[in-house]
Amino acid sequence: MRNPFPIIWRYIRSLIARLPWPGVIRRHPVWSGLILGTSTLIALAAFALTRPKAPEYVTDTAKRGDVTRTVEAVGSVISERDFALQFPVSGIVADVRVKEGDTVKAGQSLAALRAGVLSADVASAGAAWQSAQADLNGLLEGARPEDIAIAEAELQSKRAALDVAKMSLLTAERTLELSKEKLKSLESEARISLAGTVSAAASTASAFLADARTGLKTINDVYDSIVVADVVQKHSPSEYADLKTRQNRAAAELDAALSVVASAAHYEEALADLTTARAAVATVADTLRQANDFLLSLPITSNFTVSVRDTNSDLLATERSSIQSALSGVDAALNNLRDASASYTTQISAEKSALASAQGEADRAKADIATYEASVNVSEAQLQLKRAGTRPQDIAAARARVAENAARLQRARAAFAETVLTAPVHGIITKVNVKKGEALPTGAAITMLGSSPYRIELYVAEVDIPLIVVSQSGSIELDAFPRVFDLLRVSEIDEAATDRDGVPKYRVKLDFALPREELRIGMTGDAEIVTGERKNVISVPRRAVIENTEGQTAVRVLESGEVLEKRVMMGMEGSEGEVEVEGISEGDVVVVLIKE
Structure with missing residues (x-):
């Protein structure tokens, strides 16, 4: 917008110049005062309108606490009293742990498949996770003086071995020349x-x-x-x-x-x-x-x-x-x-x-x-790293490796869990169709009659279904029982989507941890499934995290009236709009929005 102040100021100056000063002021003191006052007010208003405004910051505080990620949906009470239980994978039966007529509890193991390879995968993934965690702990602790001393001694030993190899080469070359001359x-x-x-x-x-x-x-x-x-x-x-x-x-x-x-x-x-x-x-x-x-x-x-x-x-x-x-x-x-x-x-x-x-x-x-030259170079580089201390990016990379191996371990455990058939609810075994050493039948492996006929059924959008796995916990607040939260556990996830009002969604079934007699089929309520949780971490509002000009994830921190940009590593996003970050401290004032 064009600045009006210079135009108004030129108009006032021309107006003042036309007045026959100071005679007019003496003859018309009231009108002269009004004109001067009005001109002053106009000038002040023009200055207030045209001066640049200081930016206004919408801020929040970086907090330390737990970040929880949930998936929410409307759930309804259904009845499934007869259960035809099947393994999600094929294989050879390794063990049958129940017989017809047995009373079982929810989560009790009923049968298992041979899972030697999957068991080894769990052990391997666990070892890899422990190794990555140990590397991270080592980086966080930093190099101790004795570690540096050991590294220096190893470097000296390798240098000495290199000198011996060089002397051996000189001797061999001298012997080679003498042999050539003699021949x-x-x-x-x-x-x-x-x-x-x-x-x-x-x-x-x-x-x-x-x-x-x-x-x-x-x-x-x-x-x-x-x-x-x-x-x-x-x-x-x-x-x-x-x-x-x-x-x-x-x-x-x-x-x-x-x-x-x-x-x-x-x-x-x-x-x-x-x-x-x-x-x-x-x-x-x-x-x-x-x-x-x-x-x-x-x-x-x-x-x-x-x-x-x-x-x-x-x-x-x-x-x-x-x-x-x-x-x-x-x-x-x-x-x-x-x-x-x-x-x-x-x-x-x-x-x-x-x-x-x-x-x-x-x-x-x-x-x-x-070989010794390469070994010496590696030892020198390792010694320099120990002396220089741990870099933030090394810690971030180590944390990423820990998270990656933790995910591998979780996948391995989930795959291994698919080889064990468990009771979804309390009940009585009515039929056992498998035997140890035999291949799985095409139908149900075990059938049972549930003691509690009630479960929760809900439909989840395809964008959220990858976050949900069997055995995750959750809760529901039924409309019939306000402010009463019944604990749930995920027991089944459909492999294929179901069309719900023209939108593909996946059906998820959950079992009550503590079934109640007051439940009735068709009751509905707001349900949530906890799909992830991070304990004692720093979090900020998701809107406070930006991408800087270098394509890096950053947060703007307000310190002493100045906005400083700090690079951060994002972690899990919570369901309340917060996100886990590394790179800032608890209590830092972060800028969520800048109003110009």
């Missing part, structure tokens, strides 16, 4: 010492490989002769093709051996090459044997006479004998080289083993260093 020296010595033997073995192998090649040429000479070729083509062409394949394979092995046998740089390569050469010579010898056997199997003809056959057979046999001598020569050269290098082979093998061991020690030392 290099042994290999160099072996190479120089055995150079002559290696060269001689290579020359011997080359000569014997040449002899083997001559043996293959002899096969070609025999089978390329006109007489032999003619009888082969007429009587055994396929067998000759097989022989030719073996001959080509032997030739390939010879070529491969000849390409490497003269190129060995040290004795290990020479041993490998001699082994290859021996295999090639042996293949040629076997090929000569097969060639001779095949020749002897050919039929005698007018051209391929016994004399021709025997002459060629002797030629092949002689060549094979020569190749066998060559094979013996290769074996001799191989054995000579092995004998000459045996000492070096043993020493080098031992040194390689020592080198591998030294490498392993170095690798283990490096792994130990990495």
